[in-house]
Amino acid sequence: xxxxxxxxxxxxxxxxxxxxxxxxxxxxxxxxxxxxxxxxxxxxxxxxxxxxxxxxxxxxxxxxxxxxxxxxxxxxxxxxxxxxxxxxxxxxxxxxxxxxxxxxxxxxxxxxxxxxxxxxxxxxxxxxxxxxxxxxxxxxxxxxxxxxxxxxxxxxxxxxxxxxxxxxxxxxxxxxxxxxxxxxxxxxxxxxxxxxxxxxxxxxxxxxxxxxxxxxxxxxxxxxxxxxxxxxxxxxxxxxxxxxxxxxxxxxxxxxxxxxxxxxxxxxxxxxxxxxxxxxxxxxxxxxxxxxxxxxxxxxxxxxxxxxxxxxxxxxxxxxxxxxxxxxxxxxxxxxxxxxxxxxxxxxxxxxxxxxxxxxxxxxxxxxxxxxxxxxxxxxxxxxxxxxxxxxxxxxxxxxxxxxxxxxxxxxxxxxxxxxxxxxxxxxxxxxxxxxxxxxxxxxxxxx
Amino acid sequence: xxxxxxxxxxxxxxxxxxxxxxxxxxxxxxxxxxxxxxxxxxxxxxxxxxxxxxxxxxxxxxxxxxxxxxxxxxxxxxxxxxxxxxxxxxxxxxxxxxxxxxxxxxxxxxxxxxxxxxxxxxxxxxxxxxxxxxxxxxxxxxxxxxxxxxxxxxxxxxxxxxxxxxxxxxxxxxxxxxxxxxxxxxxxxxxxxxxxxxxxxxxxxxxxxxxxxxxxxxxxxxxxxxxxxxxxxxxxxxxxxxxxxxxxxxxxxxxxxxxxxxxxxxxxxxxxxxxxxxxxxxxxxxxxxxxxxxxxxxxxxxxxxxxxxxxxxxxxxxxxxxxxxxxxxxxxxxxxxxxxxxxxxxxxxxxxxxxxxxxxxxxxxxxxxxxxxxxxxxxxxxxxxxxxxxxxxxxxxxxxxxxxxxxxxxxxxxxxxxxxxxxxxxxxxxxxxxxxxxxxxxxxxxxx
Numbered sequence: 030x031x032x033x034x035x036x037x038x039x040x041x042x043x044x045x046x047x048x049x050x051x052x053x054x055x056x057x058x059x060x061x062x063x064x065x066x067x068x069x070x071x072x073x074x075x076x077x078x079x080x081x082x083x084x085x086x087x088x089x090x091x092x093x094x095x096x097x098x099x100x101x102x103x104x105x106x107x108x109x110x111x112x113x114x115x116x117x118x119x120x121x122x123x124x125x126x127x128x129x130x131x132x133x134x135x136x137x138x139x140x141x142x143x144x145x146x147x148x149x150x151x152x153x154x155x156x157x158x159x160x161x162x163x164x165x166x167x168x169x170x171x172x173x174x175x176x177x178x179x180x181x182x183x184x185x186x187x188x189x190x191x192x193x194x195x196x197x198x199x200x201x202x203x204x205x206x207x208x209x210x211x212x213x214x215x216x217x218x219x220x221x222x223x224x225x226x227x228x229x230x231x232x233x234x235x236x237x238x239x240x241x242x243x244x245x246x247x248x249x250x251x252x253x254x255x256x257x258x259x260x261x262x263x264x265x266x267x268x269x270x271x272x273x274x275x276x277x278x279x280x281x282x283x284x285x286x287x288x289x290x291x292x293x294x295x296x297x298x299x300x301x302x303x304x305x306x307x308x309x310x311x312x313x314x315x316x317x318x319x320x321x322x323x324x325x326x327x328x329x330x331x332x333x334x335x336x337x338x339x340x341x342x343x344x345x346x347x348x349x350x351x352x353x354x355x356x357x358x359x360x361x362x363x364x365x366x367x368x369x370x371x372x373x374x375x376x377x378x379x380x381x382x383x384x385x386x387x388x389x390x391x392x393x394x395x396x397x398x399x400x401x402x403x404x405x406x407x408x409x410x411x412x413x414x415x416x417x418x419x420x421x422x423x424x425x426x427x428x429x430x431x432x433x434x435x436x437x438x439x440x441x442x443x444x445x446x447x448x449x450x451x452x453x454x455x456x457x458x459x460x461x462x463x464x465x466x467x468x469x470x471x472x473x474x475x476x477x
Numbered sequence: 478x479x480x481x482x483x484x485x486x487x488x489x490x491x492x493x494x495x496x497x498x499x500x501x502x503x504x505x506x507x508x509x510x511x512x513x514x515x516x517x518x519x520x521x522x523x524x525x526x527x528x529x530x531x532x533x534x535x536x537x538x539x540x541x542x543x544x545x546x547x548x549x550x551x552x553x554x555x556x557x558x559x560x561x562x563x564x565x566x567x568x569x570x571x572x573x574x575x576x577x578x579x580x581x582x583x584x585x586x587x588x589x590x591x592x593x594x595x596x597x598x599x600x601x602x603x604x605x606x607x608x609x610x611x612x613x614x615x616x617x618x619x620x621x622x623x624x625x626x627x628x629x630x631x632x633x634x635x636x637x638x639x640x641x642x643x644x645x646x647x648x649x650x651x652x653x654x655x656x657x658x659x660x661x662x663x664x665x666x667x668x669x670x671x672x673x674x675x676x677x678x679x680x681x682x683x684x685x686x687x688x689x690x691x692x693x694x695x696x697x698x699x700x701x702x703x704x705x706x707x708x709x710x711x712x713x714x715x716x717x718x719x720x721x722x723x724x725x726x727x728x729x730x731x732x733x734x735x736x737x738x739x740x741x742x743x744x745x746x747x748x749x750x751x752x753x754x755x756x757x758x759x760x761x762x763x764x765x766x767x768x769x770x771x772x773x774x775x776x777x778x779x780x781x782x783x784x785x786x787x788x789x790x791x792x793x794x795x796x797x798x799x800x801x802x803x804x805x806x807x808x809x810x811x812x813x814x815x816x817x818x819x820x821x822x823x824x825x826x827x828x829x830x831x832x833x834x835x836x837x838x839x840x841x842x843x844x845x846x847x848x849x850x851x852x853x854x855x856x857x858x859x860x861x862x863x864x865x866x867x868x869x870x871x872x873x874x875x876x877x878x879x880x881x882x883x884x885x886x887x888x889x890x891x892x893x894x895x896x897x898x899x900x901x902x903x904x905x906x907x908x909x910x911x912x913x914x915x916x917x918x919x920x921x922x923x924x925x
């Protein structure tokens with residue numbers, strides 16, 4: 030199928046305007062609900078971060094009425110600030126969902142915009158699911174059309190494509206016609222947020238929050254007649270040509286509405302870089318086979334070269350450094366039986382039992398080992414050997430997180446912040462989200 | 478002087494933090510006041526545009542407290558929305574100031590941020606002048622460092638460099654230290670707004686308004702500890718390298734504080750493309766020499782090729798088309814003796830006496846004629862000939878607008894909106910701005 034390049038924005042707008050809840054395949058509905066649950070967990074988990082406090086101060090000084098709740102907290106802020114704050118919060122741990130091909134984290138810029146509108150202006154949970162699904166689909170497809178050049182030159186693709194996702198999902202929530210959607214896309218095209226130089230600072234998670242806010246504002250004003258280019262994506266001086274040396278419009282319009290890129294959204298099981306994930310899976314496998322800090326003599330993990338390159342820190346001194354230490358991660362997995370935010374605490378990386386295992390762990394860079402694969406071997410004090418093999422890391426496309434793993438991740442993030450009751454309620458509501466008439470119950474469960 | 482490329486952001490922040498009002502050369506103070514007067518005129522002139530109404534609706538629905546006035550109107554909005562709305566308004570007519578080398582319109586993204594802070598948080602007029610001057614200086618120098626590649630690829634450079642100007646000017650108003658300024662610059666680097674595809678739509682003037690708002694927000698949160706890269710401009714994946722194939726850091730740091738790029742800011746005398754300006758000057762010269770619609774037989778203007786290419790519309794049907802018709806402009810100049818917004822009204826382009834002159838006008842593309850030069854010749858009904866020669870168009874660097882011309886432009890824009898009293902008061906206050914203790918008088922004069 031070849032695309033008429035001059036019709037990309039128009040075709041996308043048509044798809045968005047005319048897709049209904051009933052058009053969504055069941056697996057798209059299911060994955061949308063899983064994405065939203067995962068997203069809510071990471072948003073609540075980081076809700077008390079210092080950077081959130083700063084944006085709440087901003088909102089208290091110049092913000093509007095308390096229209097929407099900040100998840101995991103008591104404050105209410107205006108709908109735009111809520112999109113900004115909840116969107117930023119959800120990316121602080123870098124533990125949100127990932128479209129593996131483009132490394133876009135689609136929920137962070139899109140979910141908070143949709144939920145802001147639902148709480149402020151109303152809308153059923155079916156509206157939310159539909160708006161989120163078409164917004165994510167557009168965002169990921171626009172990402173595919175300019176990846177990898179756009180990312181390689183230094184754009185933080187989550188922000189730059191997320192603003193389209195937010196504008197489009199918000200337009201869908203607002204019931205806009207095709208022309209208003211084209212205007213919203215044009216406004217989004219002119220407002221890319223995010224460059225990779227900001228990685229490692231508060232500005233990185235600010236990117237998707239800002240994209241959520243800007244997209245929501247774009248949709249609102251486009252609906253009131255604020256006009257823009259109707260070829261914002263594909264025009265000679267539009268988004269794709271200005272921000273990328275590669276542009277393949279068929280990535281956007283090909284099989285649109287028939288195949289869903291959203292189904293390739295993946296969830297991290299562990300709050301650290303994906304290259305360590307197969308190693309953590311493998312170490313947890315050893316533990317299930319009886320390996321403990323008390324009986325282990327040495328551990329060798331056979332890994333892809335990137336594991337050494339990106340996560341080879343031998344003696345991490347802080348929790349953050351622990352995220353870049355495959356050795357610490359193996360130590361935590363063997364000692365604790367899980368690897369969550371708790372196991373990346375500043376005190377935790379200094380636990381004696383963890384350090385003991387860490388220092389007995391070696392990695393062997395192994396030719397032919399894929400990035401999502403790992404073999405691990407433990408020698409025990411009794412002279413025996415235990416092995417475990419991970420063909421595909423959990424959270425990969427081939428081995429997605431189960432609902433139970435998602436729940437466990439959610440609980441691990443949310444219970445320390447809000448307690449068990451809130452965590453249980455959010456999971457229960459999300460599991461049957463399509464039956465909620467509005468977001469009243471969800472907001473009650475997700476705020477304090 | 479060679480720049481240490483890795484210190485560009487740091488050097489700029491040092492300059493901003495330590496420059497005081499007393500460091501500003503008198504001509505910089507004078508040009509700042511002229512820029513602010515010109516800016517206020519174009520902001521008030523377009524204050525009742527439909528796009529302003531849409532943003533006011535947005536502010537009434539999600540905006541914060543009425544902290545700052547919308548110039549030319551009665552509404553008061555929060556400080557961020559005021560930066561957005563007043564910034565957009567000032568670029569609607571495309572009649573604001575221009576840094577001719579880069580085509581940056583520096584006041585639109587910077588003045589509204591500074592004035593918002595002055596009204597909301599306080600600050601003397603000397604603070605305003607200092608903040609505006611360092612903000613514009615930084616904006617123009619950053620523009621120079623990436624021009625022309627950055628513009629040629631399709632960025633609307635007024636927005637993309639304006640957000641730096643706003644962040645820096647706002648930081649200066651807030652009295653930030655060097656580190657906070659570096660953070661604000663980093664935040665600005667991650668939030669470029671504006672692509673050229675949007676020209677001709679409401680989204681074009683939205684760009685500098687958005688830049689003003691984003692820069693102001695960046696400065697506020699940076700001051701509260703929101704961190705960012707401290708090399709936002711020059712890092713490998715920072716602003717310059719991600720958004721431009723050319724980057725010359727010496728354009729930013731060379732002669733900083735000794736030479737002022739701000740002095741190269743120019744003001745358009747007529748609300749249309751600059752290539753027509755020397756022709757209008759020339760036609761007005763004919764009129765002063767006695768040429769009228771009643772006595773003219775034919776007019777020939779000898780012009781640069783761009784005049785034909787960009788403004789060759791023979792029979793404009795709307796006011797907007799009139800802006801792209803050199804023939805209409807000559808007709809209006811001869812008939813009316815001035816060319817302002819009034820002469821680009823939809824009815825005005827259909828005035829019989831204007832059309833008569835228009836249809837008797839020819840242009841002759843002339844080898845060697847510069848863009849800002851024009852010779853014109855009129856044959857009269859009595860057989861005689863009148864000539865006029867314009868060496869440099871008014872509003873060029875060589876022939877800048879006089880204070881009287883600026884006042885006339887201001888009055889032409891403001892009196893139809895607010896009446897003579899307001900116009901006179903703003904001019905009087907701006908002329909001696911440095912003596913104002915705060916912005917109370919200015920705001921009173923500039924709002925209704």
